[in-house]
Amino acid sequence: MKVSLFITCLSDAIYPRVGEAMVRLLAAHGVQLDFPPVQTCCGQPSYNSGYWEETRTAAKTILKAFESSDFVVSPSGSCTYMVHHYPELFKDDPYWLQLAHELEAKTYEFTQFLVQVLGITDVGAHFPYKVTYHPSCHGSRLLGVKEEPIALLSHVRGLELVPLPFAEDCCGFGGTFAVKMSDISGAMVSEKVDHIKETEAQVLVGLDMACLMNIAGNLRHRGEQVRVMHLAELLYEGGGYHESGTIHAGHSERKSRCRAE
Incomplete structure (x- = not known):
């Protein structure tokens, strides 16, 4: 099966280690993620602000990016749910509406995919905190x-x-x-x-x-x-894949694009 990473804007631009953790954790359980590089914002900010025409432009990019994927996995519940709004955006356009329904059915938040699709609840992790x-x-x-x-x-x-x-x-x-x-x-x-x-x-x-x-x-x-x-x-x-298990305040930040390889 072809499983694709829908990284989301914040994880891509500010918290790439989240995407990297997903890729490596899933790889350890036999799932190789691919990363369609044309993906961009899901359109949620413009949608919530009432700019639906602009949102359709962003949504079309996402729909084409993951058209051939069997599953799409995201580290964000909010961006995952934004995909559920796509059928509403394209209710008068049969071609894009079909793609919207297909993407909605195959897009999962990270824990949904682990538990519901892969049937995994124990990844063998040890975290004594x-x-x-x-x-x-x-x-x-x-x-x-x-x-x-x-x-x-x-x-x-x-x-x-x-x-x-x-x-x-x-x-x-x-x-x-x-x-x-x-x-x-x-x-x-x-x-x-x-x-x-x-x-x-x-x-x-x-x-x-x-x-x-x-x-x-x-x-x-x-x-x-x-x-x-x-x-x-x-x-x-x-799970022991990380180089350090120490606790530190805050969250690591750096700007780069996560590539699933």
């Missing part, structure tokens, strides 16, 4: 990704999973919401970080780098020593 989990809104509420990440975390040796109070409360990012309603967004993420501190966790883990970036920024602003990781990074590092 206290961890709390933030369920992002799009992934948990719209995609219904709730049990998959917990199942994966529960099989990590040495990991102590601490429940996050009011876990399903939004972190306040919301894409353009964080810009248009910055005061409200700031209050929401501050409350989220208060709850993270209550857990006394060493690591915050999640499935969407947009939310994790927002939370990590607030943690850094407060000087809190909580490491923020995408679940793919935790599983990959805990």
